[in-house]
Amino acid sequence: MEKYETLVLFVQNILFVMLLGWYLITNLQWYSYKLDRVILKHHKPHWHILFFIIPFVAYYTTGKFFTIFFVFAYIPGLLVWYKRLDKKLVLTWRVKRFLILLFGLTLFQDILCTLKSACEVYGVFLPLAMAYIGSTLIEKYLFMVYKRQAKKKLASMPNLKRVCITGSYGKTSIKNFVAQILSQKFNVYATPRSVNTLGGIVADVNNNLSEDVEVYVCEAGAREQGDIYEITTFIEPEIVVVGKIGAAHIEYFKSLENIRATKLEIMHSPRLQKAFIHTSVTDEPHEKVTFFGEEIKNVQATLDGTDFELEIDGEILKFHTDVLGAFQTMNIAVAVRIAKEFGMSNEEIQKAVAKLQPVEHRLQIIKAGGKIILDDGYNGNIDGMLEGIRLCSLHNGNKVIVTPGLVESSDELNEKLIDVINEVFDTVIVTGSLNAELFKKHLKVKQSYYLADKSALTELLAKETKAGDIILFANDAPNFI
Numbered sequence: 468m469e470k471y472e473t474l475v476l477f478v479q480n481i482l483f484v485m486l487l488g489w490y491l492i493t494n495l496q497w498y499s500y501k502l503d504r505v506i507l508k509h510h511k512p513h514w515h516i517l518f519f520i521i522p523f524v525a526y527y528t529t530g531k532f533f534t535i536f537f538v539f540a541y542i543p544g545l546l547v548w549y550k551r552l553d554k555k556l557v558l559t560w561r562v563k564r565f566l567i568l569l570f571g572l573t574l575f576q577d578i579l580c581t582l583k584s585a586c587e588v589y590g591v592f593l594p595l596a597m598a599y600i601g602s603t604l605i606e607k608y609l610f611m612v613y614k615r616q617a618k619k620k621l622a623s624m625p626n627l628k629r630v631c632i633t634g635s636y637g638k639t640s641i642k643n644f645v646a647q648i649l650s651q652k653f654n655v656y657a658t659p660r661s662v663n664t665l666g667g668i669v670a671d672v673n674n675n676l677s678e679d680v681e682v683y684v685c686e687a688g689a690r691e692q693g694d695i696y697e698i699t700t701f702i703e704p705e706i707v708v709v710g711k712i713g714a715a716h717i718e719y720f721k722s723l724e725n726i727r728a729t730k731l732e733i734m735h736s737p738r739l740q741k742a743f744i745h746t747s748v749t750d751e752p753h754e755k756v757t758f759f760g761e762e763i764k765n766v767q768a769t770l771d772g773t774d775f776e777l778e779i780d781g782e783i784l785k786f787h788t789d790v791l792g793a794f795q796t797m798n799i800a801v802a803v804r805i806a807k808e809f810g811m812s813n814e815e816i817q818k819a820v821a822k823l824q825p826v827e828h829r830l831q832i833i834k835a836g837g838k839i840i841l842d843d844g845y846n847g848n849i850d851g852m853l854e855g856i857r858l859c860s861l862h863n864g865n866k867v868i869v870t871p872g873l874v875e876s877s878d879e880l881n882e883k884l885i886d887v888i889n890e891v892f893d894t895v896i897v898t899g900s901l902n903a904e905l906f907k908k909h910l911k912v913k914q915s916y917y918l919a920d921k922s923a924l925t926e927l928l929a930k931e932t933k934a935g936d937i938i939l940f941a942n943d944a945p946n947f948i
Contacts, residue, residue: 475534477581480589481573483526483537486545487595488569490518493549493556497947499664499690500561500606502599510874510901511947518545526591551922554945561606568605569598610666617672618701624678629738630805631702633687633695633730634710634745636848637798638663641710642686643826644802648819649682652811656680661845663688665697682809687733692725695732705740706808707733708801711760712747713848741808743801759801768793770832770839770858777803784813786820791830791841792854799823828943830855837934844943849873849880852941853887860891862937867894869924870941872902885909892939894931898924899944920946 491505494514498504509515522541526533549555556562572594580589621627632641639661646657658671663686676683687698699707709730712723727748734742739755746760764776764783772789775796788799799820806816825831828845839862843855852873859866868888872881881902886909888895894914897906898921907917914931918924932938 473581476589477577479534479537480577480591481570483522483541484573484591484594485566485570486542487519487522487591488566488598489556490545491595491599492562492565493552494947496556496559496562497554497945501690504690509947514548514947518548523591527588551920552946553921554947561602564605565598565602568601569594572597572601610669613673614665614669614701617669620672620676621702624680627680628682628706628809629702629704630682630684630706630708631687631699631704631733631736632685632708632710633689633733634708634748635713635726635730636850637710637794638686638688639845640795640798640826640829641708641801642684644799644823645805646682646684647823648802648806648811648816649684649809651815651819651822653809654679654681655684656682657684658686661688662686665694665701668698668701689729692729693732695729696735699733699736702736703738704733704736705738706805707736707739707742708805709733709742709744709748710801711745711797711850713850743804745797745801757804759804760797763796763800766793766796768796768854768858770861775799779804779807782813784817786817788820788823790823790825791832791858792851793857794850794854795830830858838932839937841937841939844940847874847942847944849876849884852884855939855941856887856891859937859939864935864937865894865933866892867896867928867932867936867938868892868941869896869898869928869938871897871899871944872906872942874901874942874944878905881905882909888912896924896927899946901944 494505494509495502498508522536525536529536576594577589630645632638632645634641642657646655649655656676658668659675662668662671668685685698685702685704687695689695712727712730730748742753742756743759744756746758750758762778764778765774767774768791770791772787773791773793773796774785774787777784777786777800784803786799788795790799803816803820806819811819826845828842829851830846831842833840833842841855841859843851846852846855852870856868859868873884882905885906889909889911892912894916895906895910895912896916896918897903898918900919903917906915916927916931918927928938
C-alpha cells in the first residue's frame with residue numbers, strides 16, 4: 468500500500484510541475500519571454516492566483532486532500548482555461564526545450580528523493596526555477612550563435628539593399644506597401660506578418676532570406692529603450708523610416724519623449740544613406756532626413772477605395788488604391804518616396820500603387836452573407852480605429868462594432884474612442900475586461916454586449932446581425948489581454 472501511495476505521489480508531482488510549467492511558458496510566450504512582464508505587466512493577474520499561486524500553496528498545505536483538489540479542480544480548471552484561449556501555446560523549439568528540461572529535472576529530483584527517502588513531499592519550486600534559469604541560459608547561448616550566423620549571412624550579400632521601418636503606428640502597413648511597390652521592379656523580401664523583434668528578425672534572416680534577394684524590408688518594434696538600436700546595428704539599413712509617433716505602448720515607455728527617442732535610435736545605422744521621418748517625430752533638420760506627412764492632398768477615402776495626390780519634388784502625382792483608410796495615404800506616401808529613391812519612374816509607381824493589396828486584418832473589407840465586414844483586427848492605434856469608424860459612418864445600414872478598445876494606451880484616448888463610437892454605431896460588442904468598465908460608464912448606444920472572451924462571439928453575431936449590416940472588428944486583442 469505504501470509503495471502504491473509513493474507511486475501516486477511521484478506521478479502526481481511530475482504532472483503538477485509540468486502543468487505549472489505549461490502555464491508558465493504559455494504566459495512567457497505571450498510576453499516575449501520576459502518574466503518581469505509576466506509578473507508586473509500581465510493584463511489578467513488574477514489568472515496567476517487561480518492557476519499558479521493557489522495550487523502551489525495547496526500542494527504544501529492540504530496533505531492527502533491535494534490529490535482530490537488536483538484531479539477534480541486544478542486539472543479541469545486549467546483545461547477549460549486553455550481551451551477558451553484564442554492565442555494558444557505555439558510549440559516552438561524554445562518551448563520544447565523548456566518542457567523537456569523541466570520534465571528531466573523533475574524526474575531526476577523525484578527519483579533521487581524516492582531512493583533516499585529524503586522528502587516528505589516532492590519539490591515544485593526548485594525544478595521550475597532551475598528549468599527557467601537553465602532554459603534562459605540555453606536560449607541566450609543559442610541566440611548568440613544564431614545572431615552571428617545571421618550577421619555572417621548578411622555580410623555575404625554586399626549588394627543587398629536594406630530598408631528598416633519603425634514608428635508607433637503603421638509599421639507593418641509601410642513595410643508591406645514598400646515591398647509591394649518595389650517588387651514590381653526588384654526581387655524583394657520583407658519580414659513576414661508582424662515579425663519585428665531582434666529574435667524574430669534573426670530567425671527570419673537565417674531561415675527565409677535567400678541569396679538572390681535584392682531588397683530586404685524589415686520592420687522594427689520596441690518595448691523598451693535600446694530595442695531599435697539593437698535591430699538597427701544588426702541589420703545596418705541604408706534606408707530607414709520612422710512613422711507616426713503616438714501613445715502606443717505608453718505603459719512601457721512612460722512618456723512620448725521616451726518613445727520618440729527610442730524610435731530615433733534607427734538613425735544609428737552605420738550604413739545610413741537616407742531617412743524618412745514623419746513630421747510628428749521631430750522637425751530637427753538633418754542632411755540625410757526627408758520629412759513626410761504634409762505632402763498629401765485632396766484625399767477621398769470611401770468604402771470603394773482611396774484617391775489622393777502627392778506633391779513630390781515640385782510635381783503633383785495622382786494615385787488611386789483599393790486600400791481603405793485615409794490614414795493609409797501617409798503610409799503609401801513614404802513607400803512612394805522610397806520607390807523614387809530606388810529609381811522607379813512616376814508611371815511605374817502609380818501603376819504599383821493601383822495594384823496594392825490591403826494588409827491582412829487592417830481595414831480589410833470582406834463581403835459575406837449580404838453583410839459588409841471591415842476586418843481591422845490588427846490595428847490597435849487611435850487614428851486607425853477612428854478612420855475605420857468614419858468609413859462605417861458612410862454606410863446606410865445597421866452598424867456594429869466589435870472591440871476591446873485601445874490596449875496599452877490611456878483612459879483619455881479610450882474615452883475619445885467611445886465618444887466617437889456613440890455617434891456612429893447601433894450595436895457595440897465589447898470583448899475582454901480590460902476597458903469594460905470605461906465602456907459601461909460612457910457608452911450610449913441602442914444595444915451593447917460585454918463578453919469576457921470571444922468564445923460566444925460567433926453565435927452572438929449570427930443572432931444580432933443581418934444582411935445589409937456593416938460590422939467593424941476593431942483591434943482584435945487576444946483573450947489574455
